[in-house]
Amino acid sequence: VQEEKGASIFFNPDDQILVPLSVVQKQLLGIDHLQFIQLKISNGGHVEESIEIVREVLREEHKIKNIEDEDYSVRNMADALSILTGITDGLRLFLGLMASISLVVGGIGIMNIMLVTVSERTREIGLRKALGARSRDIRMQFLFEAIILTSIGGVIGVAVGSLVSWLISIGAQYAGFDWVFSVPLSAMALAAGVSILVGVVFGLYPAAKAAKLDPIEALRYE
Numbered sequence: 141v142q143e144e145k146g147a148s149i150f151f152n153p154d155d156q157i158l159v160p161l162s163v164v165q166k167q168l169l170g171i172d173h174l175q176f177i178q179l180k181i182s183n184g185g186h187v188e189e190s191i192e193i194v195r196e197v198l199r200e201e202h203k204i205k206n207i208e209d210e211d212y213s214v215r216n217m218a219d220a221l222s223i224l225t226g227i228t229d230g231l232r233l234f235l236g237l238m239a240s241i242s243l244v245v246g247g248i249g250i251m252n253i254m255l256v257t258v259s260e261r262t263r264e265i266g267l268r269k270a271l272g273a274r275s276r277d278i279r280m281q282f283l284f285e286a287i288i289l290t291s292i293g294g295v296i297g298v299a300v301g302s303l304v305s306w307l308i309s310i311g312a313q314y315a316g317f318d319w320v321f322s323v324p325l326s327a328m329a330l331a332a333g334v335s336i337l338v339g340v341v342f343g344l345y346p347a348a349k350a351a352k353l354d355p356i357e358a359l360r361y362e
Contacts, residue, residue, distance in 0.1 A: 146318035155316070187216060243334065246293070247342035254286050254346035265350055266358025279351035286343025287336055294335025298328055 145153050165171050181190050191214055198204075198212055258265070265278055302323045312319035 152316050187218060191216060243338055246290075247338045250286060250290055250339065251342040251346060253289070254282060254343055255349070257285070258282065258346050258350045261350075262353065262358045265353050266355045266360075269353070269355035270359060275351040278353075279347045282347035282350045283340065283343045286346065287339035290335045290339035290343075291332070294331050297335075298323075298331050301331075 142153075142158075159168075161174075165173075169175075179190070179194065181187050194214055195210075198214070199207075199210070202211060204210055268278065269275075305323065306321050309319045309321035
C-alpha cells in the first residue's frame, strides 16, 4: 500500500495495481524479460551521466557491440517535459493571438458605439460648449464613458471566465484529477488593465471627434 500521490499529466498513479513481477511474466504476459524499467535519479545534475551508464549496462546485457543495433530505447523525462512545455507554449501563443484578435474586434465595436453616441448627442455637445465647456472637457467625458463601457465588459468577462474555470475544475475532480480551482489576483488585475487600455485606445477617436465639433453647427444639428 503506497501513499496517495494524486493525478498528474492525465495519469493517476493511485489507480494502478502492483503485481509481483513473476506473476506478470509467467501468468499474464508469457514472457521472461522486462518491458519497461523506470529509474529515479537523486541528483538532477547526473541525469545524462546516468543515462550513459544505463545504456552501457543494457548494451552489455544484450551483447550489443554497435550502437546502431540497440533494440531498446532510453528516454529522459526531462526531454518529454521539454517537448510538452514547447507544445503548451505554442498553445499559449495561439490563444494569446486569438485573444488579441478578439480585443481588436471588440475595440472596433466599442469605437462604433461611441461614434453613434457622439452623433446622437451632437446637440448636447453644442449646448455644453455654448455654456462654456472646453474641448478637453468634452474629450474627457466621452473617453471616460468608453472606459466605463469596457470596464463593465471586463468585469463580466472575469466573472464568466471564473465560472467556466470553476465548472472545469469540478469536472476534472469528478474524473479523478487533482485540479485545484484558482483565479489569481494578478490575472484579474491584468484583465482590468487590458479593459481600461482598450477603452482608452478605441475611445480616443470618438472623443476627439466630439471635442472638435463646432458649437454653432452642433446646435443646428437635427
